[in-house]
Amino acid sequence: MVRPDSGMDDYLAPTSDTIEIQARLAMPLAEAMLTQRAIRRVQPTPVDDRVVLRCLELALEAPTASNGQTWQFVIVKERAVKAQLAAQYRRAWRLYGGLGRLARPDDQTVKILKSVQWQVEHFEEIPVLVVCCVRGGTGLPFLPKPAIAASSHYGSIYPSVQNLLLAARSVGLGGALITLPLWSNLVARKILALPLNVEPCCIVTLGWPKGRYGRKTRKPIGTVVHLDRYGNQPWKDRAPA
Amino acid sequence: MVRPDSGMDDYLAPTSDTIEIQARLAMPLAEAMLTQRAIRRVQPTPVDDRVVLRCLELALEAPTASNGQTWQFVIVKERAVKAQLAAQYRRAWRLYGGLGRLARPDDQTVKILKSVQWQVEHFEEIPVLVVCCVRGGTGLPFLPKPAIAASSHYGSIYPSVQNLLLAARSVGLGGALITLPLWSNLVARKILALPLNVEPCCIVTLGWPKGRYGRKTRKPIGTVVHLDRYGNQPWKDRAPA
Numbered sequence: 371m372v373r374p375d376s377g378m379d380d381y382l383a384p385t386s387d388t389i390e391i392q393a394r395l396a397m398p399l400a401e402a403m404l405t406q407r408a409i410r411r412v413q414p415t416p417v418d419d420r421v422v423l424r425c426l427e428l429a430l431e432a433p434t435a436s437n438g439q440t441w442q443f444v445i446v447k448e449r450a451v452k453a454q455l456a457a458q459y460r461r462a463w464r465l466y467g468g469l470g471r472l473a474r475p476d477d478q479t480v481k482i483l484k485s486v487q488w489q490v491e492h493f494e495e496i497p498v499l500v501v502c503c504v505r506g507g508t509g510l511p512f513l514p515k516p517a518i519a520a521s522s523h524y525g526s527i528y529p530s531v532q533n534l535l536l537a538a539r540s541v542g543l544g545g546a547l548i549t550l551p552l553w554s555n556l557v558a559r560k561i562l563a564l565p566l567n568v569e570p571c572c573i574v575t576l577g578w579p580k581g582r583y584g585r586k587t588r589k590p591i592g593t594v595v596h597l598d599r600y601g602n603q604p605w606k607d608r609a610p611a
Numbered sequence: 612m613v614r615p616d617s618g619m620d621d622y623l624a625p626t627s628d629t630i631e632i633q634a635r636l637a638m639p640l641a642e643a644m645l646t647q648r649a650i651r652r653v654q655p656t657p658v659d660d661r662v663v664l665r666c667l668e669l670a671l672e673a674p675t676a677s678n679g680q681t682w683q684f685v686i687v688k689e690r691a692v693k694a695q696l697a698a699q700y701r702r703a704w705r706l707y708g709g710l711g712r713l714a715r716p717d718d719q720t721v722k723i724l725k726s727v728q729w730q731v732e733h734f735e736e737i738p739v740l741v742v743c744c745v746r747g748g749t750g751l752p753f754l755p756k757p758a759i760a761a762s763s764h765y766g767s768i769y770p771s772v773q774n775l776l777l778a779a780r781s782v783g784l785g786g787a788l789i790t791l792p793l794w795s796n797l798v799a800r801k802i803l804a805l806p807l808n809v810e811p812c813c814i815v816t817l818g819w820p821k822g823r824y825g826r827k828t829r830k831p832i833g834t835v836v837h838l839d840r841y842g843n844q845p846w847k848d849r850a851p852a
Contacts, residue, residue: 398637399781403672403774423846426836430829431644432773433788436711437723439830448839470677482678517796520761521812525790528769532673533644535770536777540640547674549766555758563840571762588671589680595667598689599804605664 382542384578386418395424397540405583406536408482409544410489412577417497417543422576425537426500432529435522441530444562444570446499454561455573456493459551463490466550478587489546489575498576501552502531503568527571534574544579547572623783625819627659636665638781646824647777649723650785651730653818657688658738658784663817666778667741673770676763679746682771685803685811687740695802696814697734700792704731707791719828730787730816739817742799743772744809768812775815785820788813 382394426443434440446452463486470483489496504527531547538545549572552558558570592605623635667684675681687693704727711724730737745768772788779786790813793799799811833846 392641395641396639399640399643399777400633400636400669402640403669403778406672406674408674419846423832423836423849427832428641428644430832430835431647431827433647433649433776435790437720439835442835442837442841444837444839444841446839451839479678517810518790518794521765521793521810522790524762524765525769525772525788525813528766529773529776529788531766532770532773535674536640537644547766547770549676549759549763552762553759563842565841568841569758569762572766586672591664591668591671594671594680594683595664596683596685598685598687598692600683600685600806600809601804605660608664 381579381582384413384415384417385542386420388420391421391424391541394541395428395537402536402540404585406539407583407586408485408546409579409581409583410485410546410575411580412496412544412575413580414495414497415578417576417578421541421543422498422500425534425541425543425576428537429530429534432533434526434530438526440505440526442503442505442568444501444503444564446501446562447497449494451561452494452496452499455499455551455558456490458554458557458561459490459493459548462550462553463487489548493551496575496577500534500574500576501558501562501570502527502534502572502574503564503570506567506569523569524571531572531574538574538576539583542578543576544581546575548575549573622820622823625654625656625658626783627661629661632662632665632782635782636669636778643777643781645826647780648824648827649726649787650820650822650824651726651787651816652733652821653737653785653816654821655736655738656819658817658819662782662784663739663741666775666782666784666817669778670771670775673774675767675771679767681746681767683744683746683809685742685744685805687742687803688738690735692802693735693737693740696740696792696799697731699795699798699802700731700734700789703791703794704728730789734792737816737818741775741815741817742793742803742811743768743775743813743815744805744811747808747810764810765812772813772815779815779817780824783819784817785822787816789816790814 535545552570592608595605596602597604776786792814793811833849836846837843838845
């Protein structure tokens with residue numbers, strides 16, 4: 371198990387060994403969170419089903435509204451299905467990525483735009499796409515929900531998505547969270563044969579990374595934390611831990 | 612640091628010691644996920660700000676749509692503010708909890724309903740409420756969003772909420788994710804002095820637990836995982852790991 375002392379910029383070789391996978395999933399929680407980042411450039415090498423399923427098992431440990439466990443996950447490996455989602459992604463990216471470039475992006479945003487561009491161009495080569503879905507409570511899929519119902523609805527899938535991403539980071543798989551290929555729910559449903567009451571919410575792309583995990587920059591906590599009421603920010607000048 | 616060999620049913624005493632907090636946050640990732648559960652019954656003992664802020668710092672390591680970091684967190688400790696949110700919670704629970712009891716709940720659901728009932732009755736005594744909010748992109752707070760925009764919106768807060776819950780579990784704080792006190796966004800905004808473009812999405816309740824963390828039951832993974840298209844379930848009979 372390759373892990374340098376720093377623990378902050380490691381590279382883990384592809385594996386399908388169950389014992390090795392378990393060992394990697396014992397990464398210290400804070401380290402996994404601190405070094406989680408979107409890894410979009412991945413090798414075309416296949417990812418063993420055992421790795422993906424183990425990460426998904428941990429995804430299922432997350433909470434859901436009223437313990438409904440209303441999640442459904444479609445693992446996409448077939449090239450023809452990926453190609454259909456890729457076409458949707460390219461259609462959306464032509465507009466959205468163009469807007470991003472128009473907006474005079476800073477250096478970090480330019481880096482992100484480039485890595486998304488790579489992902490858009492190589493989408494069919496990404497070994498595994500996990501389409502994360504949630505069953506709707508209302509049975510009225512095209513009707514927008516009031517805020518709190520919408521929050522509970524998506525709040526029943528994104529905690530599990532975050533578990534999936536953290537588990538992927540921990541085993542050394544590159545993972546990234548995207549929604550653009552699903553911009554048309556109708557088309558995405560058709561591609562994946564989803565019933566009307568199952569909503570595709572996002573895709574987690576998975577593959578053994580070309581890049582490395584490592585720390586990222588974040589706004590200081592004091593600027594986004596308030597006490598008792600919005601605008602009261604006693605920790606504004608708190609130094610990061 | 613109290614942690615029995617089983618690692619699956621431990622109790623961690625309240626602490627405010629920075630080194631102890633760091634040590635606890637090094638819990639193996641899989642263990643934190645496997646033993647995460649909603650802990651609603653908590654002691655009224657205050658929770659040191661350092662513990663809450665450290666957990667929130669890890670929450671900020673989660674991904675957001677287009678790296679927007681559009682989250683805002685209001686830590687509520689003042690009793691008067693808690694009482695106002697409690698009144699909203701009780702109003703919603705009278706209807707929702709009543710419906711839950713009407714629906715002939717199974718044993719596990721009865722346990723959950725009882726623990727929510729405790730929380731509703733003791734809401735003002737919970738030491739810390741973290742109201743997790745997200746800035747809306749549209750500037751039109753009362754207009755429902757199309758599915759993919761809504762998914763990106765809530766997908767920019769719930770990964771961080773899950774980090775917060777996992778960090779809380781890891782340091783031994785009892786945490787639970789709730790939305791009912793926010794059923795009226797308008798009233799919640801007023802209580803917390805939130806601007807119109809900041810949406811309160813959920814509350815994480817925090818306190819040193821009366822109960823214990825431990826493994827929970829989940830539907831087998833094979834029943835919620837599909838390959839390439841919905842309904843194709845090759846792992847239907849897979850034994851859990």
